[in-house]
Structure formats: C-alpha cells, structure tokens
Amino acid sequence: MALIVQKYGGTSVGTPERIKVVAERIKRYVDKGDQVVVVVSAMSGETNRLLTLSQALSSQPDPREIDVLLSTGEQVTIALLALALQDLKVDARSYLGSQVKILTDDAHGKARIKAIDGQAILSDLNGGKVAVVAGFQGVDHAGNITTLGRGGSDTTAVALAAALSADECQIYTDVDGVYTTDPRVVDCARRLERITFEEMLEMASLGSKVLQIRAVEFAGKYQVPLRVLSSFEEGPGTLISIDDDTDMEAPLVAGIAFNRDEARVVIRGVPDTPGVAYKVLGPVSEANIEVDVIVQNVAADGSTDLTYTVHRNELERAQEITERIAQELGAREVAVDGSICKVSLVGVGMRSHAGIASQMFKALADVGINIDLITTSEIKISVVIEEKYMELAVRALHTAFGLDQTDQQAS
Numbered sequence: 001m002a003l004i005v006q007k008y009g010g011t012s013v014g015t016p017e018r019i020k021v022v023a024e025r026i027k028r029y030v031d032k033g034d035q036v037v038v039v040v041s042a043m044s045g046e047t048n049r050l051l052t053l054s055q056a057l058s059s060q061p062d063p064r065e066i067d068v069l070l071s072t073g074e075q076v077t078i079a080l081l082a083l084a085l086q087d088l089k090v091d092a093r094s095y096l097g098s099q100v101k102i103l104t105d106d107a108h109g110k111a112r113i114k115a116i117d118g119q120a121i122l123s124d125l126n127g128g129k130v131a132v133v134a135g136f137q138g139v140d141h142a143g144n145i146t147t148l149g150r151g152g153s154d155t156t157a158v159a160l161a162a163a164l165s166a167d168e169c170q171i172y173t174d175v176d177g178v179y180t181t182d183p184r185v186v187d188c189a190r191r192l193e194r195i196t197f198e199e200m201l202e203m204a205s206l207g208s209k210v211l212q213i214r215a216v217e218f219a220g221k222y223q224v225p226l227r228v229l230s231s232f233e234e235g236p237g238t239l240i241s242i243d244d245d246t247d248m249e250a251p252l253v254a255g256i257a258f259n260r261d262e263a264r265v266v267i268r269g270v271p272d273t274p275g276v277a278y279k280v281l282g283p284v285s286e287a288n289i290e291v292d293v294i295v296q297n298v299a300a301d302g303s304t305d306l307t308y309t310v311h312r313n314e315l316e317r318a319q320e321i322t323e324r325i326a327q328e329l330g331a332r333e334v335a336v337d338g339s340i341c342k343v344s345l346v347g348v349g350m351r352s353h354a355g356i357a358s359q360m361f362k363a364l365a366d367v368g369i370n371i372d373l374i375t376t377s378e379i380k381i382s383v384v385i386e387e388k389y390m391e392l393a394v395r396a397l398h399t400a401f402g403l404d405q406t407d408q409q410a411s
C-alpha cells in the first residue's frame, strides 16, 4: 500500500468524458489498496476564459478579486471529479485550498505556500476515502483566497505530497514523460526513464516546459519523488528524483535543452577598470531585465568588451540602456544581435567526466556551426549560436551523445 498524490492538468479534466477516464484510473489505484489524494487544475482554457472576462470589466483589476475569480475554475473540477468517483462507488470528498487548509502568504497571483494542514485529508484516507483537492489556490492568514501563479497546481501537488510524506507525486499531463529534447525538433527524441531534480530544473528553465519550475524546486528541496506521465495512455512516464551516485549506468548527458528567443548585446571598448561590469549591468538589472549569459573579454590596451544576452522581447530596452551607459563610459560602440539562440547539454554525469565540452564543440564543427559564446556550469554546457542553426545543432548533438531512439527501444 502506498500513499500517492496524483495531479491532473487542464486537458486531462477538459471534458466530462476525460474526467471519467481520470476517475477510472484513480479507482484502479484504490482497488489495489493505495491511498490517493488527487489535485486538479481547472478545465483546459477555463483560467484564460475567466481572465478575459475580468479584462472586459476592469483595466486595473484588484488582485484580490482576480484570485477570487480564477480560483473558481478548480472548484468546478474538484466537484465534478468527486461526483465521477462516487458514481464508480469510490468514496471521495472535495476540498478547496481554504478547506484543507493550504496557508499562503498574501501575495495575490503569486502566493507562496507557508503551511499545509494535512489532518482532514489524512483522516479521509484512513477512512478509505479519496481526497480531491483544488490546485493552484490557498488562503492567507486573513482568510483571503490566494492563487499560486499560472501552472500552480503542480506546486499544490508537490507541496501536499511533501506535507503528507507521500510515496510518490504523479503529475499526469498530455505528454508521456520528459524527453531527451523536444520531440518536435528531434523526432527520435527518447523518453527518459529517470532524470534528477537538478537536470530537470535545467531542462525546464531552458524551455522543455513540462512542469512548473517552482514545483520541481519544491520537490527537490523536500525530496518528493515526482513522476510525469500521460493521462491518455498507460506507461511508466519519467521519474524525477535525487542524484544517485551509485548508478554506474547513469548517462553523461541526460538531454539537450534550447532557448530560441535570445538576443545579444555587446559593448565594445569599455575601460578596464574596477566597477565597469557593475556600471554596465547594474542599470539593466535595475530595469528588471533578466540577463542570462555574461562574458567579458580579457582586456587589451586598457579596454575590454562586455557581452550579455537577454530575452528577445527585452532587447530594445537593454540596447537603449546600454547605449546610454556607453556614452557615459566613453565606450567605442554597442552592437546587438536579435537572432541568436542557446543550446545546452545537461547531465549530472558531466561532473565527473572531462572531455564532454570538446566532444560538443567537435560535433558542432562537423556540421559547420560557428559558436558565438560558451558558458559552463557543473552539469551544463551552453553555446550561443545563430538562431537559424538551432535545429541542426540540437539534432547533431542528440546523435553525437547517443541520445537517439533506436528502433529496438521504440518497440
């Protein structure tokens, strides 16, 4: 017998038929003797629909009222799923965040969970009931409804799993797991049996958006084993868990992440004196522009170049700010490029293996791709290249590091 938290996203509960399929799956776990807590999102499209309604009535909506509004989406699905379970003779009971209760801070629209009272749910489980909990919502100390930010039901599920010491937190979605890279770019991308929290964070933040990043961080911190699986077909999915050093078979490279929408700003000929990097990048971060890669060249003749990348949407603002600074500093010029991308190899196995970087550079050279910038961390090597070569780069690396799905694995 295991205690399992299952989370179903919007598409998995998007129609009455799908809710029925979800209820049938839950019943199979219950019949096996497992204790099940279910967290659901709103029906697909519902949260956006509610937001649009609010926009028709208010240009500067009160965040408190937006949370009251958006939290209704999940109130619908918990009730419908509880009804569907009861129809299958599975004893079930629904809970709003405030009924559990999931206590958060008062930051409407991006509230953080402070504490979860698991008592009511545990007594349900011990009485043979399934608890169906509304994702994405909580309540602050004053009793106001709060929401956790878009995609927040993942975080609800992980936080509940941590609070209840669940054996596993299963996230059911419309893909059957985490892949070595985006299957839309590489058609022989392979589903990973397992991946570590650290790797998943790198993959997720670089665009392989299967799970809310906050949920993965939370799961890593509380060491809740997380499994991503499909709600449409049976299969083992991908297990996200802690780094297991004893696993000799662990691959060097878990996957390849990429980020299309990057842009680069170079400021040339800035004086090589203390405080220059701060003078250039301080105003950029003060303007709330997130900087990704930063590279400063070795100085020659008392001056140097500084390069940084930002999201493409922020390029114009970053350029403006940097041109202003360039004048103040007497820099030679500011040059920008709005058509670059970043491709990264991710894998905890890289920590203990040298030579991966050069293998990566060779693979790119073999297909004639020029590398613009390189950055590395313990478990990641990233290159910035021209955007038009992104798919070629991802495919070349996928093959070079043995990630391609073979026919044997496919069957």
Ligand code: ASP
Pocket: 009, 010, 041, 042, 047, 048, 073, 135, 136, 149, 150, 151, 152, 153, 154
């Ligand atoms: N319904 C919310 C959203 O669409 C929360 C979630 O689905 O996780 O963002």
Ligand code: MG
Pocket: 009, 010, 041, 151, 153
């Ligand atoms: Mg979601």
